[in-house]
Amino acid sequence: MAAPHSRPAYDIGTPGTPWGPEERAVWLQRQQLRRSHQDEVVAPLLAALPPQAELLRYGELDYTRLGLGRYPLHAVRSRQWQAGRPTVLVTGGVHGYETSGVQGALQWIRDDFARAAERFNLLVLPCISPWGYETINRWNPDALDPNRQFKPGSPAAESALAMACVAAQAGEVALHIDLHETTDTDNSEFGPAKAARDGGVFHWDPIPDGFYLVGDTERPAPAFQRALIQAVQQVTHIAEADARGCILGEAVQQHGVINYAKRTLGLCGAMTAARFVTTTEVYPDSPTASPAQCNAAQVAAVNAAIEFLTHASKES
Template identity: 65%
Template structure:
């Protein structure tokens, strides 16, 4: 249903934003936290200091730079963490976080996985981790980039999102024997209070309100649903935090429940990050950080558990096609 109470202060219903409205929106965005302090520095400490142990098995790769100085912000170097001893015969696991920069546990969960488990799993698979694809969004706590473009609808050819384009480029060079792709996300209350209304205003349509699920859930690929894989991940995460229940219509965020805690999207058709590869096992996590029953530590841990279980399940089932 539409929710006129959440009418957005920029734009006119029925008219998509032009340059004036986009500029007005951008003028409201402010830096609220530091990508350098919270993402880059921890990566540097972990990977460039020999006594960390990670330096022997992982390397930090700068795969691009986003220059938003003209918009009044900064230059943002983009980093991936890659297995140092890359072996073509090993299966490859891709982990992406921070496609939506405001979804904190997607970024912090990826960093926690690198710190705690990268060394262990790098003995069995090639690992490529992009912990923060949208650093401007991380700093400004935003879903979009400065051009009011959603990177997670932009994983397409000739992408209008510099964030998505850079990520696709580096992933394309590491796709041999790609087995798993885990894309780390959150669903937050601000999806209804800010980002949903902003999107509707940007596109000149009425805002369609939906209930925010209280709990963790997964989004599989409708073209490659892998239900046993999704089920195993839900079982593992249920030991860490609660799983979202379907609403009265049997849905989560408007999509029919496929199984407990799992819905499916057409990821490639929608230009989602989770659709940019041909990996056999693909899922998108959705953590609910606003739940009174989940702490930030639980949210991060849910992301980590998903990655670990995904790798273990995929290795156990990669022989059978």
């Protein structure tokens, strides 16, 4: 029996050769709509918008050149924006297939936005990649990962429009929490597809069983990360390091926390100079984690982050 990291070559393209337009077109033809951004994101957002919030349409994704549709992009902002208050940025759905990143953001807007708006300016982008949400996909229709494209001149419209929205609406950001998931399909589909697209080799790592955080190597803020882990472990279990002391090949800095060079990688968490920044990673494929529990973990992380900022603001 093959070892768990032995995978056949991805069945699009030639191993060792990066994809061209033909391979990308074949990949796109395979993608199917599996749920509705309008029904599952926009409609609930409109139905549950608290009076302390205003809804902004910050752009539109136009994929008609690929035979696809147009997707409106929405953000939620504090209605009473006050100069001098710290600003909190919450982003979700950078990877559309990571469901609790979107649904957790919507739940937080519904249940907790009003309370947080009493102390902070708030900006929430709950679903940055709506086509990815509908097709349960990591990439956009151009086979680009938006969470590697948060950089000047970004070729991914999802990333470029999100950065423009934040720059226009938020100014200086004190806290940025980006809501994500790590799923089993990262090994079964998206990792092999990326290797094939880039003409590289897929490096298998075990998917961590549980919640973890990804901090920034330039702004690690270990006490901040620890506070979030302590809050989330009341909701769901925290991922343990593997035998090498790693999660997905990265050295664990403390229980449930690894760091990435966010700016170098073009990650969403790099788009501001926030003092406190983190990426949540929920594990929805755990046999002990329900969708409601995954959403609750995201909400707990956001609330813990805001609570930490509250105390940090008083001390500074």
